[in-house]
Amino acid sequence: MNSLYDEFRVALHSVWTRRWLVLAVAWGICILGWLAVASIPNRYDSRARLLVDVNQILPDEAQGGPLGGRRHLDEIRGTLTSARNLEKVAVTTGLLPAGASEREKAGAVAMLQKNIKVIPQQDNIFEITSSIAIGSLSDADNAKLASGVLDSLITVFRDDQLRGGRVNAREGLKFLDSQIADREKALREVEARRAAFEAQNIGLIPGGSGSPAQRVDAARAELGQIESQLVAAQAALAATNGQLASTPATINVPGMSATGAGVARQQLAGAQNELSAMRARGLTDAHPDIIAIKSQIASLKAQADREGSGGGGGNAQNPAYASLAAMRAERQATVSALSARKAQLTSDIAKITSQQIQNPGIAAEYDRINGEYTALKAQYDKLLGQREQVRLRGEVQTEANAIKVELLDPPSKPTSPAAPNRPLFLTLVLLAGIGGGVGAAFGLSQVRASYPTAARLERASGLPVIGSITEVVTPERQVERKKRLVWLASGGGALVGLYALLLIAEFVQRGMVA
Structure with a gap:
């Protein structure tokens, strides 16, 4: 502990002996530092x-x-x-x-x-x-x-x-x-290209809207509905034919004059005309309607023969038979129309399928053009909606x-600078100046070989030191020392005074801003 205290005293003495160097370095550092701080503008x-x-x-x-x-x-x-x-x-x-x-x-x-x-x-x-x-x-x-x-x-x-x-x-x-105009132009180009493609392949592309695949799907869906409707219509027609076959065309009215004769012949003529019309539509003898009408003609011939032989009374037309005949004619027309539509749809599906098999590239190109048209049309409609918005x-x-x-x-009116913190910087520069002077003096003492104590000289030389002679200060020397000490104090006081003056100037300048 004593050795540490001695070392501190030695270091302090070495600095004190170079006190003028400490003051000079402190002044130099402080002047340069304060000038640098002064050059920083207030923010x-x-x-x-x-x-x-x-x-x-x-x-x-x-x-x-x-x-x-x-x-x-x-x-x-x-x-x-x-x-x-x-x-x-x-x-x-x-x-x-x-x-x-x-x-x-x-x-x-x-x-x-x-x-x-x-x-x-x-x-x-x-x-x-x-x-x-x-x-x-x-x-x-x-x-x-x-x-x-x-x-x-x-x-x-x-x-x-x-x-x-x-x-x-x-x-x-x-x-x-501009975007809508571009889409409209592209849409028209696709429409023209599609029309030209359809005209060029008029025999290979069936009419109607949509791609061939879409039209085939729509035709198949409609064909399924037609087939179910046709089955129901044929069943209704068969039921009507059965009822008509079991219903007499005329009824015998006792006491009625012979003016009623010839009704069966009239109905026979109508049935024969209807048979001719069916054959004209292409129905064969195996068709159920042909078979039914032939059976009706045979029955009417027998009735006509009996009318020709005369009788005790007159014959009149059966109203139920006439109603059933009208219903049968209506249902026959329905069956015929459904059959024709079924044949047409079947033919269309076969035709489109055959075209797709024979010309797959044409169908694919047509689908691609239709897809491009659909996409451009959707973009065009979307842009129209955005424009309205x-x-x-x-x-x-x-x-x-x-x-x-x-x-x-509202914007605040600043009265004091936000940066830099000039009083803090001035203080730090002062402390840095004093510290720099002390450090310079201590460093110089370490560079120059000197022995402030007898023990240090003994350790450095390895020889015993018999004694040491203290410094003798004369009165004239004492007066000179006091004079230099006053000068040193004046230099240090001037440095501190300059620091205080800079602080005062800073606060006065801030007050002028306010």
């Missing part, structure tokens, strides 16, 4: 809070979905500090002189972009901070410019938003109109303010 910050509210006048579909409002706020956040707006701010606040070059404009815009921060606090509330530290301006001018930049930025932003809604709507309509949005923004900009907190 003044101004803050403001802005509310940007997007009016939800249109439904979500017209606003671009539920995220339309948030996306619009993100765009506002990006355009708030755009280069165009900042250039207007630089001109308004005087940062750019009249007739400035493009390089000067770019420099001013870059400086403002670096020193203006937009911090979102909520979805539609922004805190804007401007920091100004221009060395060529005084502190009062820097403080005034910090708040002036925010004032000008908010004013420019408001004006831009008032005009931007209508301009964006017009630009959006113009863009959509943009037009409605533009009308709403014309009638009402679509974007509301409200200043929650």
